[in-house]
Amino acid sequence: MTGLPVMRRILLVIFLAVVVMYGILLWKTNVFLLPPTAIQRKTGLETCKLEPPFASLLKGQQIYPFLCVNDFMKVALFNGNDKIELPYGIKRAESYFHLALSRLHNCGLFSEDDGVFCRRCVVVGNGGVLRNKTLGKKIDSYDVVIRMNNGPIIGYEEDVGKRTTFRLFYPESIFSDPINYDPNTTVVLLVFKPHDLKWLWNILSGHKINTNSFWKKPALKMIYKANQIRILDPIIIRKTAHEWLQFPTKFPRKEKPKHPTTGLIAITLAFHICSEVHLAGFKYNFTDRNSSLHYYGNETMSEMIENGYHNIIAEQTFLKLLIDKNFVISLT
Structure with a gap:
């Protein structure tokens, strides 16, 4: 006994x-x-046995970057997005998120059987430094190519390549000419205001677009199919702004709020889905106000310097830190 x-x-x-x-x-x-409902979705880092060089930046956090209609509220509660208003949360915009997400047919990241375990990614900025660098073939050799806004490919293939895996955009910066359509591209909406979500709902529902609430005229038609569109989780932008750029959560009344550029948000996305990240087109010449701002068009650096919406000095300082610590490799 x-x-x-x-x-x-x-x-x-x-x-x-x-x-x-x-x-x-x-x-x-x-x-x-990860919130319970998001465990099934994979970011792509799980299959790679190698620790990424930027692992210390992630602090062990594994964030699935895209919102899904069936559980975005649970994910928001888990990440604290429910307590923060746009642009970095969903508070008071929950119904808009639900409407927009209900029009999308997919929230997936990569195909489960694509056979790639450790993804090498390149984030292609739109900087004028890309001109005459003939990096096109090099850029196309990566597993994942991330681009942003309406940086064109047609006519610039030798310098910027042909492939695009993800293209980040907002309503004012997405392609509207069908000549730029790519069936292999996933386009990712960055939400900064409720009207961005209403725009997406209206444009996918065939409704008339009200352009009054945009800083410039948004696209009036969608050239991408619904299954190619994703909505970025605001926590990705919040990490970029508050953790990496050290922007305050509240700006003084007399000071215009600063927000990260699409390019830096794209790098943050890459850190959460790639095991190796390289950059191209992120270097700017601040000493010459007349130098080319982009690899396309005629805009000059003076327009970037005078832009009060971004803190370019803070971003360039952070990018230098990433390069100096070998967290990323810059091709330009």
Whole structure:
């Protein structure tokens, strides 16, 4: 009879040990950092055994970057997005997010069977430094090519390549001419105001677009199919602004709020889905106000310098830190 309590103690110790080991395993795989409904979705880093050089920036966090209609509220509660208004949260805009997401047919990241385990990614900025660099073939050799806004490809293939995996945009910067359509591109909406979500809902529903609430005329037609469109989780932009650029959560009344550029947000996205990140087209010449701002068009650096919406100095300082620490490699 005395052997029974001893056996129970042994079984209890074994059970507790198993629970502890299981907890450690979950912690190491970052499952505790994902809301329950998002565990099934993978960012792509799970399949790679190599630790990315920028791992210390992520602080063990594993964020699925795109919102899904069936659980975006649970994800928002988990990430704290429910307590923050746009542009970096969803508070007071929940109904707009639901409307827009309900028109999308997919919230996936990569195909489950694409066979790529450690993705090499290149984020292609629109900087004039890309001109005459003939990096096109090099850019196309990466597993993932991330571009932004309406940076054109046609006519610039030798310098910027042909492939696009993800293209980040907002309503005022998305292509509207069908000549730029690419069936292999996933376009990702960055939401800064409720009207961005209403725009997406209206344009996919065939409704008339009200252009009054945009800083310049948005696209009036969508050249991409609904299954090619995603909505970026605001937490990605929030990490860029508050953790990496150290922007305050509230700006003084007399100071115009600063927000990250699409380019830096694209780099943040890359850090959450890639094991290796390279950059092209992110260098600017601040000493010459007449130098080319983009690899296309006639805009000059003076327009970037005078832009009060971004803090370009802070971004260039952060990019230099990334390069100096070998977190990323710059091709330009």
